[in-house]
Amino acid sequence: MLLFTEYVIRGLFLGAMYGLLALPMSLAFVTVGTIDFAVGAYALLAAAIGATVGGTLGALLGLAGALVASLVMAAVFVLLKRAGHHDTIMIALSSFGLAVAIGSIVLASWGSTAFVRQGLDAVWTVAGIRINPQGPINLAVGLALLAGLTALLFGTGLGRMLRASAVNAQGAELAGIPVVAVQALIFAAGGLLGGIAGLLILYSSGLDFTAGLSLTLSGFAASIVFGVSNPARGFLGGLAIGVAEALSAGYGSGAMTALIPQFVVLLTLGLGMLGAGRYTGYRP
């Protein structure tokens, strides 16, 4: 039983990462109706800069880099909208292109070396389970960001504008809400959240230039597993996938572990559970 508990706890720490990546994904899906495939690439860029510079300055510069990259995506979004392209798949494909470009830029600028920084060396022993503080830190950061994001969405004027733009863009426009500008903000938020996730991964396990798209996929799977209707479900989805992965790695065939996010995506899409209400006037 102790072993089972240990796997679950490890899974929760792992899932916090997925949950963190799921936050910008579900935010973009809820408010703009599209997927920003570059979220994992923002994480990669932040980690690359953070690993190079190091310390608090490195973290801040990493976040700034991720923010700049996401502003590129926001600009692409605005340009597409202005050009009259309202098809969300086009925006998603643009973000895919940006993700590939960021991966190439990281490879060209930093080479193929891995980005890893030493986190905290301390080990806490709780009820016989040895825990590095980095895990609880990741979980706490994820929960704090989730709380902040929920407060922003449901307790502020900006949140109301975001939700109004999502539910009825034309009506929101008529009510004086700058819909495109507000939605562009979402991409910038995605850059910040992705950047934070990247920095936490940098100090947890590390990553290399190939990580971008797989991180995006993990975040996407987490954001849809319990329905994509709000960020809290996305975070919870991340925790659930993390626990499933840890239990699978511990008890099952390890080869199954990597398939879990893809399996979740296929199952959710196959069963038609991808927040279909979003398109029928469902209020997020």
Added chain:
Amino acid sequence: MTSNQTTSVTRRLAICACLGLTLAWPSFAQVAPLKIGALLSMSGPAAVFGIPERDAITVALEDLNSQGGVNGRPVQVIFYDDRTDAAEAGRGVNQLVSRDQVVAIIGAGTGGNVLAAGPIAMRLKVPLLAPVGTIAATDKKNAFLPWVFRVAPSDAVNIRTILTDAAKDGNKRIGVFYQEDAYGKTGVDVAEQLAQSLGIQVVGSAPAPYTATDLTAQAIKLREANAQAIFMQVSVASLGAGFVKAARQVGLNVPIYGSSGLAQKSFVDGVGAGAEGLRVLSIGNLVYDPSPGEKKLSDLLRAAGKVPQGWGELVGTNGLVAAIAAAKSIKGEITGQSMRDAMENLCGLEAYARGKGCWTKDDHDGWREDALVFTEIANGRLRTRK
């Protein structure tokens, strides 16, 4: 002296200098270069090795050409990026042979790509100098085996060397952590095949994808299997570093052996202080404790503004040196066929790396145990174990 006179003298001097150079280097100026292809993974996941291979081949080519190339004939290397993609590797062989007329190809970038490129190389009659450890690349069942010559120690040699060392220290229960691909799976399969002959037992194995962000579950699984030593068949530095950190965190305090894929600076930097004594098998020790040949390559790289990374540079230049040595030994016309035939008779070949390459008609694995060194991490460096 007036300005016009000065210009005139300068002109005459320049003309004399040009004539002098042309007369001094008749062979390099007039002979068409010998073309060798380099089909490497310079983008995609295997760029980790492909880029150092490319950099080393570039600087070594200049060095070898300055020593006279192939009997006075300059050598030209034409690079092609296989993008870590098997289909692209096949296209690369076609293009390098049909368009660029190369007589040998260093590559492809990964074991899988060699398997894809091999049949095409056989059809076009050009030998591949494979800088890979993948056992299947020189499997006797391959119809294209006569056209593939390995320029790195095979994974079977690497794994046997590691497990022999672990067994020698009395570690009979081995846990295997491996990356989820053909390279990783080979580690488990070969370890299980060798177990009985080495008197060891593989008590557990735990795979992980390249981009896993937490490896504590895998570490717990091997801890619960009561492994006395861990063998990591991993070439992705962040994955290896992540597992070592996870192992220490969950209390898996047993000796850890890293496969030669982990003999990289970024792995050593990544594992940090918790990895003192960790053993990593290495193809040479280019970065931290170079042999005289490796030191020469390291200096060439640094002079070109490159930072030596690890074994990629060594296996890449093994390929180049072998191709030039084969070409030098050919009396008549140098073609793909004559290069292949010459390679089967190359032995005692010394490149920048340690060990001596030797191929025969029946054995296309050129480099063996003498190319390997055991290293231990000490003070953030890979120290060669004496």
